[in-house]
Amino acid sequence: MSTISRRTFLKQGLAVACxxxxxxxxxxxxxxxxxxxxxxxxxxxxxxxGCESCVEGCREAxxxxxxxxxxxxxxMYPARVKVADWSSPExxxxxxxxxxxxxxxxxxxxxxxxxxxxxxxxxxxxMHCQNPPCADxxxxxxxxxxxxxxxxxxxxxCLGGKKCQVVCPWxxxxxxxxxxxxxxxxxxxxGNGVMYKCDRCxxxxxxxxxxxxxxxxxxxxxxxxxxxxxxxxxxxxxxxxGAYIYGETENGGTNTxxxxxxxxxxxxxxxxxxxxxPHLDKVKNQMANADNLAxxxxxxxxxxxxxxxxxxYSAAKTKNTDERTGV
Amino acid sequence: MKSISVGRIFAEQxxxxxxxxxxxxLMGLTGFAQMPIFKxxxxxxxxxxxxxxxxxVTHALHYIGAILLLFLLVYSAVFYLGMLRKRFGLTITxxxxxxxxxxxxxxxxFRVLKNLPDVVFSPVCTMFIDxxxxxxxxxxxxxxxxxxxxxxxxLQQR
Numbered sequence: 001m002s003t004i005s006r007r008t009f010l011k012q013g014l015a016v017a018c019x020x021x022x023x024x025x026x027x028x029x030x031x032x033x034x035x036x037x038x039x040x041x042x043x044x045x046x047x048x049x050g051c052e053s054c055v056e057g058c059r060e061a062x063x064x065x066x067x068x069x070x071x072x073x074x075x076m077y078p079a080r081v082k083v084a085d086w087s088s089p090e091x092x093x094x095x096x097x098x099x100x101x102x103x104x105x106x107x108x109x110x111x112x113x114x115x116x117x118x119x120x121x122x123x124x125x126x127m128h129c130q131n132p133p134c135a136d137x138x139x140x141x142x143x144x145x146x147x148x149x150x151x152x153x154x155x156x157x158c159l160g161g162k163k164c165q166v167v168c169p170w171x172x173x174x175x176x177x178x179x180x181x182x183x184x185x186x187x188x189x190x191g192n193g194v195m196y197k198c199d200r201c202x203x204x205x206x207x208x209x210x211x212x213x214x215x216x217x218x219x220x221x222x223x224x225x226x227x228x229x230x231x232x233x234x235x236x237x238x239x240x241x242g243a244y245i246y247g248e249t250e251n252g253g254t255n256t257x258x259x260x261x262x263x264x265x266x267x268x269x270x271x272x273x274x275x276x277x278p279h280l281d282k283v284k285n286q287m288a289n290a291d292n293l294a295x296x297x298x299x300x301x302x303x304x305x306x307x308x309x310x311x312x313y314s315a316a317k318t319k320n321t322d323e324r325t326g327v
Numbered sequence: 328m329k330s331i332s333v334g335r336i337f338a339e340q341x342x343x344x345x346x347x348x349x350x351x352x353l354m355g356l357t358g359f360a361q362m363p364i365f366k367x368x369x370x371x372x373x374x375x376x377x378x379x380x381x382x383x384v385t386h387a388l389h390y391i392g393a394i395l396l397l398f399l400l401v402y403s404a405v406f407y408l409g410m411l412r413k414r415f416g417l418t419i420t421x422x423x424x425x426x427x428x429x430x431x432x433x434x435x436x437f438r439v440l441k442n443l444p445d446v447v448f449s450p451v452c453t454m455f456i457d458x459x460x461x462x463x464x465x466x467x468x469x470x471x472x473x474x475x476x477x478x479x480x481x482l483q484q485r
Contacts, residue, residue, distance in 0.1 A: 081367060131444035137382055139362045141453035154450065161363035167382050190364070252444065286383065287442065293390035294439050300394045304401030311402075312409035315337070 038130065038149030039205070040227040040255040041214070042234055043123055046243065047221045050106050050121035055095055057216025058104045058125075061201060065155070066092075066101050067194060069178030074187035081192060084175040097276030098124070100176035100196035104213055107277065109270035111262045120260070122271065123213065123221065124278055125198035126151060126172045127247060127254040130227075133286045134164035134173060143173075143195075149227065149255040150200045155180060160193035169251050169286055170278035173197040230257055252285030339406055347399060351471075353392045358464060360385035393435060400428065414485060420474050421481035427467040434460040 069087050076083070084100075086092065092101045104125040111118055132151045135143045142157035143164050153164065153173060159182045165173045173195035182191025201211035209215070214222045223230070234245050234257050246258040258280075260267055268280040285291075360379050365371040371380035378384045407415075417425075437456045441448045448456070473479075 078368065080369075131442075136442040137361065137386060139457065141450065141457045144450060144453055145447055147447045157454070163363045163382060166363075287444070289383070289387050290390060290442060291444065293387060293394065294443060297390065297394050297397060297436075297439060300397035301401040304398040305405055307398070308402040308405035308409065311339075311406060315410060 037147050038227045038255055039224055040128075040149065040230040040257055041200070041211075041222050041224045042230045042257050042259065043222050044237070044243075044259040045120055045122045045221070046259065046261050047219045048106070048121040048123060049219055050108065050119075051218065052095065052106055053216045053218055054123050054213035054222070055102070055104050055106060057212040058198070059102065061204065061212030062103060062199075065196075065199075067155070067176040067179040067196065069176060069193070070183065071178065073178040074183065076192060077188055083177045084193065085177055086174070087176065087178070097274075098172060098174050098197070098278070099276060100174045100194075103196065103198040105276075107271050109267050111266055111270050113261055118261075120262075120267070120270075122258070122260075122267070122280070125213075125256075126200070127170060127250070127256040128198075128200060129251050130253040130255065131251075131285070131287045131291075133167040133169070133251075136287055136290070137167050138164055146202065148202075148205065150202045150205070152199045152202055153195050153197060155194045155196070157181060158194045159185070159191035160195055161191060162195065164195050167286065169283040171275070172278060174276060227255060234259055246280060250283040252287060337406075337410060339403070340411075343399065343403055347396075347403075350392055350396045350399065351467075354389065354396060355464060355468065357385045357389040357392060358461070361389070390439070393439075397432070400432070411482065415482040416485050418479065418481060418483050420479040423470060424467070424474075424481065427463055427470065430463040431460065431467060434463060 067087065069085070071087075073083055073085070086094070086099045086101055091099070095102055095105055097105055104123060107122040107124045109120045109122060111120060128149055128151050130149070132143070132145055134153075135145045135151050138144070139161070140157055140159060142159070143151065143153045145151045158180055160175050160177065160180060162173075162175055165171050165175070174197065175193050175195050177193040180191070180194035182193065185191060201209070201213075204211060210224065211222075214224055223233075225233075231248060234248065237243055237259060238245050243259045243261060244263050246260065246264045247254040247256050258264070264280045265282075271277070271280060273279045356379070359365075361382070363380075365376070366380040371377050434456050437448075437452075438460055440446055441453060441456065
């Protein structure tokens with residue numbers, strides 16, 4: 001096999017790479033630091049009366065985004081692949097859990113406060129993590145984080161593999177079969193619909209409007225603002241009024257901050273949990289290991305360089321010694 | 328890299344190839360495991376392979392493999408330049424492999440960057456990175472099969 005010069009190789013390789021970048025690849029400038037621009041919501045569950053105005057507001061504002069699947073669904077192989085269908089008129093009306101047609105629900109808890117049995121209502125939806133595993137681990141880039149802190153699943157790209165739900169500490173995204181890109185690819189053998197969850201009304205925020213759940217609430221349970229201001233406000237209230245905070249450090253930090261009159265471990269024991277009904281337990285940063293390994297990745301090339309340089313030096317030294325001793 | 332029994336033989340000429348192939352296999356396996364296919368197709372049901380359906384495990388292994396591969400690639404490049412370049416030239420097979428590895432590493436670096444906290448890439452960029460990373464890996468695998476069948480080597484004596 002013939003050789004080509006390194007100069008030719010580098011020139012041609014560089015030309016191809018430059019052409020590819022110029023034609024279609026947004027340059028690294030598209031990587032924007034998301035920190036200062038992130039918006040967070042503060043949900044003060046002490047104020048929530050469980051009227052579900054937020055749920056209705058969400059459903060009304062987002063109904064155009066809800067799936068309209070094609071029936072019958074393509075037969076999927078192997079047989080273990082289950083259909084997830086929430087599209088019947090009855091199932092579309094489900095409001096006591098998260099579904100592809102219900103991105104926000106009010107979770108109920110009964111706790112004792114000052115010796116009195118008290119009912120608390122907790123609006124539950126996507127937490128919009130600061131480093132969301134669903135977006136980091138989505139194999140197709142369908143789930144992604146916006147620079148304003150919203151985590152969004154693109155229904156035009158999602159194949160419904162449910163990986164986002166599996167890696168989500170709260171199992172938030174919900175699947176609907178029979179809709180989306182997989183129908184145009186290999187519907188029998190890959191994919192299973194589209195995953196749906198709260199997108200915190202990204203389109204309304206783009207137009208300077210409030211998310212529908214916040215606008216619809218008659219009790220001002222929720223507020224939205226820059227994350228640092230929301231965190232400061234949460235701590236101010238917590239310190240002054242003896243409330244407890246959830247979401248500030250969970251999974252490394254989220255953009256949904258809850259305030260509760262009782263500790264969240266008590267609240268977690270009280271709420272009904274299960275499919276579509278997320279917990280309120282402590283959550284470690286799921287991406288922490290990956291972040292640490294990414295740092296080690298920076299060191300690896302330098303370690304390789306140092307090891308090879310040491311090896312070359314050692315070999316040269318051995319050679320010189322051999323030559324001097326006549327071995 | 329292929330060892331060639333001309334002149335002094337270094338341990339690297341025998342050791343690097345099996346390590347490199349093992350790492351490529353590990354990266355390919357854990358890379359494919361990023362798609363939810365191993366559970367669907369019962370592969371994770373095979374005793375001992377259940378970890379293939381655990382996304383956090385395969386993701387961490389993919390990162391560890393990337394660390395080892397980066398180390399090995401830089402080590403091999405420097406070792407070649409320092410110890411073997413005078414005796415051996417690179418073949419076209421080597422240049423194609425290097426180009427594909429460069430593309431895989433390059434897109435992989437951007438994928439890792441995207442996964443860091445406070446780093447947000449545009450949707451088009453994210454999709455391009457994901458799909459090109461997979462595409463370059465598939466191309467490298469195909470090219471590897473062809474070069475194995477034709478017994479093409481990376482080095483040839485000058």
